[in-house]
Amino acid sequence: MTSKETLVSTFAEVVLDDEVRNTIGRDLRSFPNPVDDIDRSLAMLRVTFSKLPIDQLQTILDFGRHVDTPGVALVRNLPVDPELPETPIDGEPSKDKKTFVAETVLLGLSQLLGEPVGFTTEKSGRLVHDVVPVSAGARSQTNQSSHVFLNFHNDIVHDEVGRYDVSNPDFLVLNCVRQDGNKEAVTYYADGRDISAALDPEVLDVLRRPLFRLNAPGSYVRDVANGADVLSDLVPVISGPAESPEVAVSANGVVGETVEAEQALEELQRVCREVAHQVKLEPGTALLINNRKGLHARSQFFARHNGRDRWLQRTYIRRSLWTIRYRGVAGDRRVH
Numbered sequence: 001m002t003s004k005e006t007l008v009s010t011f012a013e014v015v016l017d018d019e020v021r022n023t024i025g026r027d028l029r030s031f032p033n034p035v036d037d038i039d040r041s042l043a044m045l046r047v048t049f050s051k052l053p054i055d056q057l058q059t060i061l062d063f064g065r066h067v068d069t070p071g072v073a074l075v076r077n078l079p080v081d082p083e084l085p086e087t088p089i090d091g092e093p094s095k096d097k098k099t100f101v102a103e104t105v106l107l108g109l110s111q112l113l114g115e116p117v118g119f120t121t122e123k124s125g126r127l128v129h130d131v132v133p134v135s136a137g138a139r140s141q142t143n144q145s146s147h148v149f150l151n152f153h154n155d156i157v158h159d160e161v162g163r164y165d166v167s168n169p170d171f172l173v174l175n176c177v178r179q180d181g182n183k184e185a186v187t188y189y190a191d192g193r194d195i196s197a198a199l200d201p202e203v204l205d206v207l208r209r210p211l212f213r214l215n216a217p218g219s220y221v222r223d224v225a226n227g228a229d230v231l232s233d234l235v236p237v238i239s240g241p242a243e244s245p246e247v248a249v250s251a252n253g254v255v256g257e258t259v260e261a262e263q264a265l266e267e268l269q270r271v272c273r274e275v276a277h278q279v280k281l282e283p284g285t286a287l288l289i290n291n292r293k294g295l296h297a298r299s300q301f302f303a304r305h306n307g308r309d310r311w312l313q314r315t316y317i318r319r320s321l322w323t324i325r326y327r328g329v330a331g332d333r334r335v336h
């Protein structure tokens, strides 16, 4: 791990001991597909995850609720499925998965942070996203990519209000189902506090001005807008109090209004690489990501598209569903 010195720690690690892993794993091996009756499943998972030692449970709960806690946390030695089918090649859920340990670990951790939420424009509104390299998107700045460095960004959603950084998830959780064969994929997280401390004050000032338009996610541009950019209103990239900044950068490109603004964006990407924490996700590890406190990125990695590729499962989480009720979808309480 590398990190510039800041007043607070921006990285946390929780390692389950084998006994706790086995106890939780026993509950999860017989679990039905949790998304079939999601609210009942989440109630049951609350009981299962209450078996975490109190210190670890509090670390995760504090990660979700407090301003001054880390922006990223790695949870290790989690239960895994006894048997795994091939990695899906299309980004859709596997039809051959017999147990739901990965899905229930993902949702069990997610609900300690808030409410799992789906968006119609991301993975068809599903609550559990399968993130795998898809050959058609290998060079895109989307979750389908592999052959390119996926730049520092946070996950945003297109919104007709003109802001994409409002109804987006507060957190993401990534649970690793299968590591890439060469074990080269690295996930990065740059915390807004570390970024702000490392930036030249003049550049920070530019990033704090409303000089930027975020582009809608690649999936939205591709599926809804026929490939045309769909830019947001003018927003700052960094906002809020100096000691607890929020950062918003769309993966699919940000357009600066001025030359200075464009240069500040480049400098931001450079500084992110400098201050980022980095982890290699492997089966049994999950990454809790605060989607407001900082930005994440991913290295390139080799994909074969042969059923043995890297496979993550991901959730989007809101602390509350109340503030996004204006975009709720009739008939499904969690889809927006």
Ligand SMILES: [Fe+2]
Residues within 6 Å of the ligand: 153, 154, 155, 251, 296
């Ligand atoms: Fe992302």
